[in-house]
Amino acid sequence: MLIPLLNLLLPTSVVPFSLTIGTFTSSASRIAVFKKHINWKIFFWFVPFSIPAVLTGAYLIKFINPNYLQLIVALFLVCNAPQLFKSKKTAENSEKPYPDFALAIIGFLAGFVSGITGAIGLLFNRFYLKFGLSKEEIVATRAANEVFLHLIKLMIYISLGLYSNLALCLGLAIAAATIVSSYTVKFILPYLSENIFKKVGYGAMVVSGVALLAGTSGKIIEQDKISIVNESKHSSVISWRNTDMVLEYAINDGLEIERPIQPEELPEPLKQKYITLKKQYDTVYIEKVFTFGREAAHEFYCYKDKKLTKFEI
Numbered sequence: 001m002l003i004p005l006l007n008l009l010l011p012t013s014v015v016p017f018s019l020t021i022g023t024f025t026s027s028a029s030r031i032a033v034f035k036k037h038i039n040w041k042i043f044f045w046f047v048p049f050s051i052p053a054v055l056t057g058a059y060l061i062k063f064i065n066p067n068y069l070q071l072i073v074a075l076f077l078v079c080n081a082p083q084l085f086k087s088k089k090t091a092e093n094s095e096k097p098y099p100d101f102a103l104a105i106i107g108f109l110a111g112f113v114s115g116i117t118g119a120i121g122l123l124f125n126r127f128y129l130k131f132g133l134s135k136e137e138i139v140a141t142r143a144a145n146e147v148f149l150h151l152i153k154l155m156i157y158i159s160l161g162l163y164s165n166l167a168l169c170l171g172l173a174i175a176a177a178t179i180v181s182s183y184t185v186k187f188i189l190p191y192l193s194e195n196i197f198k199k200v201g202y203g204a205m206v207v208s209g210v211a212l213l214a215g216t217s218g219k220i221i222e223q224d225k226i227s228i229v230n231e232s233k234h235s236s237v238i239s240w241r242n243t244d245m246v247l248e249y250a251i252n253d254g255l256e257i258e259r260p261i262q263p264e265e266l267p268e269p270l271k272q273k274y275i276t277l278k279k280q281y282d283t284v285y286i287e288k289v290f291t292f293g294r295e296a297a298h299e300f301y302c303y304k305d306k307k308l309t310k311f312e313i
Helices: 002-009 012-037 040-060 066-078 081-085 088-093 100-117 125-129 135-159 165-191 194-223 268-280
Strands: 227-232 235-240 243-250 254-261 283-291 297-304 307-312
Touching (some): 012 165, 040 135, 081 194
Antiparallel strands (some): 235 243
16 A cells, blocks of 8 residues: 555655565564464465565566556456455355465465565455465464565665665654554454454455556556557557557458557568668658458558658558
8 A cells, every 4th residue: 555655755666675664564563463373384385485586576676667567466456356245155165275386376476576566465465365364363474474575675675775765764654653553453353353354454455456556557657658649530549668559440450550660670571672662762661560360461651752652561
């Protein structure tokens, strides 16, 4: 839930550092409060596979854009909305222990996503909620699984220089709030039924997914200059990172996607065609046309004395 807010205050690359300070403190304080409820079987399968994955994810943060992974995470969280409307009986029937290899896979994925985004809690909430654990076991086991990941991430982010003074201050503020939260939860949990606890968990996933989707999609649109312009009733131009892609619907030909390409991208036989046209016209633009169920075609837009001649091949 904090990722959209931190994205407004910090550069994307240092958001994981700030978030990890808070989540590490949260996990540590919850272990202190609920340590007797830890499910050690899950812990011993989850953690060994998550550590190499978190090292990989944290390293890759310098080379990939976390916003796109956050967008995928947001969509995954929103997809949990149907769980809010399941009856208690249906929800209980769907609970079953995962096989050991599944625990290992989940641990690896959790570590990788956590290394890049700085957070995994709500993303893998569904895994804990469907495992048949009690509410105290969910809180304790999640904290035990994540505390080592957060500590490793902090060391990696610092070594890579992915931090700032503002990120540190915000992280410490989150940390203080999580300590209060952990000790408050101890007194609230006994008053929540298992069903209500799970509904709250799924609700938090959906709400945070919607917030993350709104915040991250807006940031992606801004940074990659994404826009959609309707040229006509059957044609729209989609721009992404200064590249235009035309989406066109023709009654006879169906849906077509046209993308501008450079001459060097042409197949060898068409390069000769381009060279010939280049000698005859002032300017030649090339588009590659993709049509469902057909091989890709090419269109040459040739201008001479400001007059257009189009060739389709």
